[in-house]
Amino acid sequence: MRSIDYFDRGHDLDPRRACLIDTESGERLTFAEVKALTERIAIAMYANGFENQAPVALYGPNSAAIMVALLAIWRANGQWVPVNTRNAIDANAGYLNYVRCGWLFYHSSLQADVAALRAQVPSLTRFICLDRPCDGDPSLDRFVADSPAGDLPDMSDPFGRPDDVVGLFPTGGTTGPSKGVVVTNLGWGTMLETLGDAVGGRTDDPVSLVVAPVTHAAGPVALGTLALGATQVILPGFDADTVLRTIAEHRVTHMYLPPTALYGLLASPELGRQDTSSLKIFILVGSPVSPEKLRLAVEKFGPCMCQAYGQVESPMITTWLPPEVVAAAAAGDHPERLASCGRATRSVRVGLMDDCGNLLPDGEPGEIVVRGVLVSKEYFELPEATAEARQFGWHHTGDVAYRDAHGYLFIVDRKKDMVVTGGFNVFTAEVEAAITELASVSECAVIGVPHEKWGESVHAIVVADGIDEATIIAHAKARLGGVKAPKSVAFVDAIPRTPAGKMDKRALRAAHWGGGRMVN
Known part of the structure; x- marks a missing residue:
């Protein structure tokens, strides 16, 4: 099916049900109202020169308006171009030029950024401000009102147009400019259906909290739960106290957050005061979580x-660790599974491969490789990069893991993050997990730093309170042995993050390597 067909499936369950609740503006829209709005916007887009499958960018904080605009893009059969508001303007401009984007829906709070994009991206010719007229651009309401009435062309077929493009999604861009991942209806629909099977059927009154950026994994989670008929409660950004109060107020049942936000919730004084018992699904995605x-x-x-594991090229739910398994592990049944990202979902084959293209047996670490319709089509206009990522007939993720006898995967590192010290391979995720067992440590990042004798030594950067370097090193040494334990520890107030919210190990290494080892 097309992406918008999944929304319509949720609409058909109960058109009168609340669809979007914007906590910032107070706006509430039913499924019927959202469907009617997206139809009117899509008609207006075609009346103003939109062409089928044209790329359309969204730029703004989480809001009901940006969710409506996203659904309208898919209603018009456009290609969604997510723009991360945390990126540098030059990086966003470079990406929009690369995919030759012509349309931009934006929020007026980013007026200055949009002015810079307007100057740097010649292909952008149509601007619509979501909330008010701005710099000569119409508001979304005015854009629709001023457009002639008409009928929306039927952009589907009996097969749901499986090869049409849903979006041109940027990769993280930590090693250079972001590549555009071409995601089709076939792969996107596979992801949504796999996600629906994993998180659906747990309540007759699903309410999903949208708090992480829609431009990242929160977008797929929102659409996946919309297909289940879930009400979306939208927060403009993450604040631990506000999230906990919102869960209690709206009886939230489904929520996605990265592990760093979970740590914020665990540290909030509101955790013991607010009722969070309505939660049925709390998904962690984006980076490994501390087992403790x-x-x-x-x-x-x-x-x-x-927990789910995936990446833009094999989105969201390549593997799945369900709540029943996590709860059992927390109670002492296979406690090691708290460090697992789960087992392969039914949509893909997942293997572990060495550098020569050999698939490895259980227990041996290797690069996670994936096959199946969940895998994206290609990198936009980058055939060499596509071929490199698809060596030996599999998609290569760049993540290193091992698999146990029950099929559970345990990610031990990014392939380029591994520390090689004195000829021994040290997987940084394993060291980070050991250090964050300490109650005084809230976050930890481990990198390799130059060493005259060993080539690299293990170095930990931690956010902690009331603990010293010697205690951390001694604990890690007792848990992991002398080779893997850090030889040095730095204490910081916060670990730098990429615009996607992941630890920026490239930035951490830069202080030690200069122009040397800058991979990530």
């Missing part, structure tokens, strides 16, 4: 914690 913090989360939030 995950155990604590089960204690605090109940048997709702779960």
Whole structure:
């Protein structure tokens, strides 16, 4: 099916049900109202020169308006171009030029940024401001009102147009400019249906909290739960206290957050004051979570914690660790599974491969490789990069893991993050997990730093309170042995993050390597 067909499936369950609740503006829209709005916007787009499958960018904070605009893009059969508001303007301009984007829906709070994009991206010719007229651009309401009435062309077919493009999604861009991942209806629909099977059927009154940026994994989660008929409660950004109060007020049942935000919730004084018992699904995606913090989360939030693993090229739910398994592990049944990202979902084959293209047996670490319709079509106009990522007939993720005898995967590192010290391979995720077992440590990033004798030594950067370097090193040494334990520890107030919210190990290494080892 097309992306918009999944929204319509949720609409058909109960058109009168609340669809979007914007906590910032107070706006509330039913499924019927959202469907009618997206139809009117799509008609206006065609009346103003939009062409089928043209790329359209969204630029703004989370809001009901940006969700409506996203659904309208898919209603018009456009290609969504997510623009991360945390990126540098030059990076966003470079990406929009690369994909030759012509349309931009934006929020007036980003007026200055849009002025810069207007100057740097010649292909952008149509600007619509979501909330008010701005710099000569019409508001979304005025854009629709001033457009002639008409009928929306039927852009589907009996097969749901499986090869049409849903979006041109940027990669993280930590090693250079972002590549555009071409995601089709076939792969996107596979992701949504796999996600629906994993998180659906747990309540007759689903309410999903949208708090992470829609431009990242929160967008797919929102659409996946909309297909289940879930009400979306929208927050403009993450604040731990506000999230906990919102869960209690709206009886939230489904939520996605990255692990760093979970740590913020666990540290909030509101956690013990607000009722979070409505939660059925609390998905962690984006980076590995500390097993000790995950155990604590089960204690605090109940048997709702779960994890998914994926990347833009194999989105969201390549593997799945369901809440039942997490809860059992927290209670002592296979406790090692708290460090797992789960087992391969039914939509893909997942293997572990060495550098020569050999698939590896259980217990041996290798690069995670994936096959199946979940895998994206290609990198936009980058055939060499596509071929490199698809060596040996599999998609290469760049993540290193091992698999146990029960099929559970345990990610140990990014392939380029591994520390090689004295000829031994040290997987940084394993060291980070050991250090964050300490109650005084809230976050930890491990990198390799130059060493005259060993080539690299293990270095930990931690956010902590009331603990010293010697205690951290001694704990890690007792848990992991002398080779893997850090030889040095730096204390910081916050670990730098990429615009996608992941630890920026490239930035951390820069202070030690200069123009040397800058991979990530």
